[in-house]
Amino acid sequence: MIRPVLRMGNPRLLSQAMEVTEFDTPDLHALIADMFDTMAHEGGVGLAAPQIGIGLRVVIFGFESSERYPEAEAIPLTVLINPELQFIGDATEEGWEGCLSVPGLRGLVPRYQKLRYAGYDQFGMRIEREVEDFHARVVQHECDHLDGVLYPMRVRDFRQFGFSDEIVLTQEA
DSSP, X not given: OOOOOXXXXXXXXXXXXXXXXXXXXXXXHHHHHHHHHHHHHHTXXXXXXXXXXXXXXXXXXXXXXXXXXXXXXXXXXXXXXXXXXXXXXXXXXXXXXXXXXXXXXXXXXXXXXXXXXXXXXXXXXXEEEEEEHHHHHHHHHHHHHHTTOOGGGGOSOGGGEEETTTSOOOSOX
């Protein structure tokens, strides 16, 4: 089922999400199915449960190809519950981000280039991956939602933030 995506300004997007304590339940499977339906309907590359009003530490992400990010390499479809992020090194990179909860806008956001993430899938199976570049950016963006952080809060230079159709999207900031 496609669910409405909360937009920036809704106080539920600023809350800390709670850990999932039970896996492989009908409710959890239904939530994840709804999240994938909603993400596909909206054309996103990721979605966090708080974006559809569910205050749980659940994110999904992944795509074969993306109209929003045509240059990005494919990311495997992933369910990540109770994620743990560990940054590898200090290297960061600024990149353009958008968000289904901040429709029509884009901003240049600094993110760590490499990270290790761990957590669980909906069945309670442990997931651990080491990733970099766009994959790492997507994971950080989605996990921020679990802590009530929207990407505009991370924008350093608001000359590099605005409506998608008004901004020339380049990597030279």
